[in-house]
Amino acid sequence: xxxxxxxxxxxxxxxxxxxxxxxxxxxxxxxxxxxxxxxxxxxxxxxxxxxxxxxxxxxxxxxxxxxxxxxxxxxxxxxxxxxxxxxxxxxxxxxxxxxxxxxxxxxxxxxxxxxxxxxxxxxxxxxxxxxxxxxxxxxxxxxxxxxxxxxxxxxxxxxxxxxxxxxxxxxxxxxxxxxxxxxxxxxxxxxxxxxxxxxxxxxxxxxxxxxxxxxxxxxxxxxxxxxxxxxxxxxxxxxxxxxxxxxxxxxxxxxxxxxxxxxxxxxxxxxxxxxxx
Amino acid sequence: xxxxxxxxxxxxxxxxxxxxxxxxxxxxxxxxxxxxxxxxxxxxxxxxxxxxxxxxxxxxxxxxxxxxxxxxxxxxxxxxxxxxxxxxxxxxxxxxxxxxxxxxxxxxxxxxxxxxxxxxxxxxxxxxxxxxxxxxxxxxxxxxxxxxxxxxxxxxxxxxxxxxxxxxxxxxxxxxxxxxxxxxxxxxxxxxxxxxxxxxxxxxxxxxxxxxxxxxxxxxxxxxxxxxxxxxxxxxxxxxxxxxxxxxxxxxxxxxxxxxxxxxxxxxxxxxxxxxxxxxxxxxxxxxxxxxxxxxxxxxxxxxxxxxxxxxxxxxxxxxxxxxxxxxxxxxxxxxxxxxxxxxxxxxxxxxxxxxxxxxxxxxxxxxxxxxxxxxxxxxxxxxxxxxxxxxxxxxxxxxxxxxxxxxxxxxxxxxxxxxxxxxxx
Numbered sequence: 001x002x003x004x005x006x007x008x009x010x011x012x013x014x015x016x017x018x019x020x021x022x023x024x025x026x027x028x029x030x031x032x033x034x035x036x037x038x039x040x041x042x043x044x045x046x047x048x049x050x051x052x053x054x055x056x057x058x059x060x061x062x063x064x065x066x067x068x069x070x071x072x073x074x075x076x077x078x079x080x081x082x083x084x085x086x087x088x089x090x091x092x093x094x095x096x097x098x099x100x101x102x103x104x105x106x107x108x109x110x111x112x113x114x115x116x117x118x119x120x121x122x123x124x125x126x127x128x129x130x131x132x133x134x135x136x137x138x139x140x141x142x143x144x145x146x147x148x149x150x151x152x153x154x155x156x157x158x159x160x161x162x163x164x165x166x167x168x169x170x171x172x173x174x175x176x177x178x179x180x181x182x183x184x185x186x187x188x189x190x191x192x193x194x195x196x197x198x199x200x201x202x203x204x205x206x207x208x209x210x211x212x213x214x215x216x217x218x219x220x221x222x223x224x225x226x227x228x229x230x231x232x233x234x235x236x237x238x239x240x241x242x243x244x245x246x247x248x249x250x251x252x253x254x255x256x257x258x259x260x261x262x263x264x265x266x267x268x269x270x271x272x273x274x275x276x277x
Numbered sequence: 278x279x280x281x282x283x284x285x286x287x288x289x290x291x292x293x294x295x296x297x298x299x300x301x302x303x304x305x306x307x308x309x310x311x312x313x314x315x316x317x318x319x320x321x322x323x324x325x326x327x328x329x330x331x332x333x334x335x336x337x338x339x340x341x342x343x344x345x346x347x348x349x350x351x352x353x354x355x356x357x358x359x360x361x362x363x364x365x366x367x368x369x370x371x372x373x374x375x376x377x378x379x380x381x382x383x384x385x386x387x388x389x390x391x392x393x394x395x396x397x398x399x400x401x402x403x404x405x406x407x408x409x410x411x412x413x414x415x416x417x418x419x420x421x422x423x424x425x426x427x428x429x430x431x432x433x434x435x436x437x438x439x440x441x442x443x444x445x446x447x448x449x450x451x452x453x454x455x456x457x458x459x460x461x462x463x464x465x466x467x468x469x470x471x472x473x474x475x476x477x478x479x480x481x482x483x484x485x486x487x488x489x490x491x492x493x494x495x496x497x498x499x500x501x502x503x504x505x506x507x508x509x510x511x512x513x514x515x516x517x518x519x520x521x522x523x524x525x526x527x528x529x530x531x532x533x534x535x536x537x538x539x540x541x542x543x544x545x546x547x548x549x550x551x552x553x554x555x556x557x558x559x560x561x562x563x564x565x566x567x568x569x570x571x572x573x574x575x576x577x578x579x580x581x582x583x584x585x586x587x588x589x590x591x592x593x594x595x596x597x598x599x600x601x602x603x604x605x606x607x608x609x610x611x612x613x614x615x616x617x618x619x620x621x622x623x624x625x626x627x628x629x630x631x632x633x634x635x636x637x638x639x640x641x642x643x644x645x646x647x648x649x650x651x652x653x654x655x656x657x658x659x660x661x662x663x664x665x666x667x668x669x670x671x672x673x674x675x676x677x678x679x680x681x682x683x684x685x686x687x688x689x690x691x692x693x694x695x696x697x698x699x700x701x702x703x
Binding site for chain 2: 105176
C-alpha cells in the first residue's frame, strides 16, 4: 500500500448528548480506490459522511484531506460548503436534486464556483463578458459529457424531478462529479435500484475510479455492488470499526457475520443473503 | 370529453357539499348581513333581515353548485389550453409580439382617447410591476418568503425625500443612493434571518417591515413623523423642470417653446418609471441566467444540496435580499418624487401584501406573470369604481377565482435558464 493517502480519518468520535454514534474510528481512503463502508442499520455510516462533509462537527478527531498538488486541509475545521470546495462531493441517501430545475441546470449549478469567478461575481456576466460565455460553454460541455455517460442526453431540458428514480440516482452522482471532486462520497447509491440498474451503477463507479483517478467512499447495503467494486471494505457496528480489509477477507470475518446475523450457528444464511435481506 | 365521463359525479354528494357550504355561509352571514341596527325610540335597536340572509345563502348554494359542475366539466379543458399557451410563450419566438407591446407602451401617452388619468394609472401600475419584479428575486427565485418588502420601498422613498429636502439633491443624483441604502437594509435584515425559512422567515420580515414604519412614525426629528415630508423635488429632464414658475432657462416649456401644461410632468413621470421598470426586467432576466441566479433557484429547491456543491448559502441569500431591496429602493425614490409628499401611511403592511399577492398571483418567478397580476390588482379596483362599495367584494371574488383555477399562479411555467445546444450545431 504505497499509494498516497487521500483522506485520513483519525480517532473520529461523534456524540449526540449521551449517545456515541461513532467511537474512535480510523479510516483511510486512497486515490483510485473505492472504499466501502458497510454495517447494519444504525451503525453510524451516514454519520461518518455527515462528519466528513461538514454537516456535523465531530466531537473528537482529525479528518485530513490531501489532494495531490494542493495543501493538506483539515476538514473538521471547515464549513460544509468550504469542504465541498476543497474537493469532497457527496450524494444523499434520500436523493437531493433541484427538482424544478432542468437536468442540465442541475449539472451547471454544480460548477457554480468556477462560473461565478468567470462572471466576476456577476458583474462581467451582466455585461456579457467573453470570458464568462467561454466558461459557460465549457461548463455545458462538461455537463453534456456526463449526460452522455449516464445516458440522459435526451432529457437534458426536462425538470429533474420528473425523472424516474434510477435516473435521479445517476444524475445525482453525475452532479457530484461535475463539481470536480477529489473524493466522492456516495450514500447508498444502489438503494431502490433493480439488478440491471445496479449493474450499470457498478460500471459507472469503476469508470469514475479508473478514468478520473479519484477516491470513492461508498455506503452500501447491496452486497453485489460492495463485493464487485470495492477495493477495501470497512465494517461498522454500533459506531465501532469491527473489521477492515479486502471484500473477501471481510466477508469471511466471523465478527462481521456476527454483527449481521447474531451468534454463529443460529442461522445458516451467508453474509450475501443478509445484504439482500 | 373522456375526462368528463370518467369523473362522473353523483347528485347526492353535490347536494351534500352545497348544503354544507350554505350552512357555513349562514353562520357567517347571520352577524354580517342578518342583523341591522337602527336608532329606535329607546336608543340603539336592532332587527333581523331574513330576506337578505336568504338571498346570500341561496347565492352561495347556487354558486357552489355551479362551481362544482364547472370544475368537473371545464377546468381540465381550460387548464390544458392555458398551459399549452404559456408553454408556447417563448421569448425568442415571440420577440415581435414583445417588441410591439413595449412600443405601444412607449406611445401610450400620445394615443387618442388617452388622458391624464390613464397615464397616471399606468404609472401606478408600472410602480407595482417594478416592485413585483424586485420581490420576484427574493420570493420567486430565491424562495425566501418576504412579507416586509414595503420596508425597502419606504427606505428608498425616505432616503430620497431627506436628501432632496434637506440637502437639495436632485432625483437622478439620489436614485442610486436610495437603491444602495435600501440594499444595505436588505443585508441588515437578511443577516439575522439567514437560518430561517418559510413561515418563520415570513413572520420576522413582517416584523421588520413594521419596525421601519413605526420608527418613521415616531422619530419626528428625523422623518417628520406622521406629518411626513412634503416638498420633495420632482424629477427633471437634464435639469429642465416641469413647473410653471421655474426660471426660463430651466423650464421644460420654455426650452422647447411650447405652452405650459400640467400633462407634461405626468407623461414624463410615466416615461421615467417605464424605463426604470424595463431596466429592472432586463436585469432580472439576465441575472437569472447567470450562476448567481441559478444558485438562488437551487437554494430555493434544496439548501443542503447547495452546500454540498460548494455554494456559499450566506452570500447567496444576502445577495438576493440586497438586490431585491435595491429595486424596492429605486421604486420608493420614484414614488416619493412622483407624489412630492410621503408619510408612513403609504408604507403599511397592506402594501407588502399587495406586492406579494402580485408575485404569487403571477406565478412565482414569472416575469410576464407579474405584469398581468399587477395590472389586474391595480386596475380592477379602478375599473370597478362605479360599483363603489362593492368593488372590494368583486376584487376578492376575482382573487378567489384565480386561486381556484390556477393555484400555482397565472403564468407558472418555468423555462430552463440554459439548454443543451442542438445536436447539429455541435
